[in-house]
Amino acid sequence: GTSGADTGLPGIYDTAPPVIVVPGAPQGPETPSGPPQIFPSQPAVPQQPGQAPEEEQKKGTEQGEIAGGPSELDRFLSGALPDKFQASVGRYGMSFFRNPPSTFAPGNAIPVGPDYVIGPGDSFRIDVWGMVQGTWNVTVDRNGQVAIPTVGTLGVAGLTFDQLKSTISRELNKYYAGFEMNITMGQLRSIKVYVTGNAKKPGAYTLSALSTLVNALLSCGGPSETGTLRDIVVNRNGKAVARFDMYDFLMKGDKTKDIRLQPEDVIHINRVGPLAAITGNVRVPAIYELKK
Numbered sequence: 001g002t003s004g005a006d007t008g009l010p011g012i013y014d015t016a017p018p019v020i021v022v023p024g025a026p027q028g029p030e031t032p033s034g035p036p037q038i039f040p041s042q043p044a045v046p047q048q049p050g051q052a053p054e055e056e057q058k059k060g061t062e063q064g065e066i067a068g069g070p071s072e073l074d075r076f077l078s079g080a081l082p083d084k085f086q087a088s089v090g091r092y093g094m095s096f097f098r099n100p101p102s103t104f105a106p107g108n109a110i111p112v113g114p115d116y117v118i119g120p121g122d123s124f125r126i127d128v129w130g131m132v133q134g135t136w137n138v139t140v141d142r143n144g145q146v147a148i149p150t151v152g153t154l155g156v157a158g159l160t161f162d163q164l165k166s167t168i169s170r171e172l173n174k175y176y177a178g179f180e181m182n183i184t185m186g187q188l189r190s191i192k193v194y195v196t197g198n199a200k201k202p203g204a205y206t207l208s209a210l211s212t213l214v215n216a217l218l219s220c221g222g223p224s225e226t227g228t229l230r231d232i233v234v235n236r237n238g239k240a241v242a243r244f245d246m247y248d249f250l251m252k253g254d255k256t257k258d259i260r261l262q263p264e265d266v267i268h269i270n271r272v273g274p275l276a277a278i279t280g281n282v283r284v285p286a287i288y289e290l291k292k
Helices: 054-062 072-077 083-087 161-172 213-220 246-252
Strands: 034-036 123-131 133-138 145-148 152-155 181-187 190-197 204-210 227-236 237-246 264-269 273-280 286-289
Touching: 072 227, 083 213, 123 204, 145 161, 161 181, 190 227, 204 213, 213 227, 213 264, 227 246, 227 286
Parallel strands: 190 264
Antiparallel strands: 123 133, 123 181, 145 152, 190 204, 227 237, 227 264, 273 286
């Protein structure tokens, strides 16, 4: 080809290749080794001495690491966390007693089980049919006795509902033959129990005879701030007949130790045990009571 010296024009290979300039695009400064940059790169931000790279900082934050400072648990226990965060963490299980019913009365229409214990104030109906027919409505008096026509007076207090049916059937067989019998509970008595220890509202409570330990705890508002949820004792006639752990009920729905109460039972709520606060990225942040 023709060189630039012959034609007076720059040759194709004598200089740097041409630069294509986009109309309206900002023109960057010239670089030492080439033409102006059309889209210059942004200058790097100088890194401070001892500062970790941005990616490492982000990773540490996602993992919940607090460099050079106390953990969230330490800040919670010392009261250094914001009030909004601290207010959302309370003792596990206490919300169960937050809105107790204003009046507690288990439905008397619930059928009693065979282990229901008969006591003064209970009433029931005896139906007999066959060779002899009759219906008697009787109430257990304060001496624990009932009066049945022809049979006379029977002591029934302390018998279970199953034992009551067997006892009355045996007594009727002494006077009648060829009959069938059925007994239906009527109005149930009320019982008085006592709640002591670290309860929110300790005292004496009158409940239905069908009431259980959990029913009594709801009536008294549950444990106080110093009361335990994991060691609640039921004393009967001077002996501990049950020890109840509310965590079994709240976490597993296990009511096997939620016994039915008897008159003059004493429910004692012991002092709270060791506590551990769990906060941060967990499913149920709360203050948990540890079992001794």
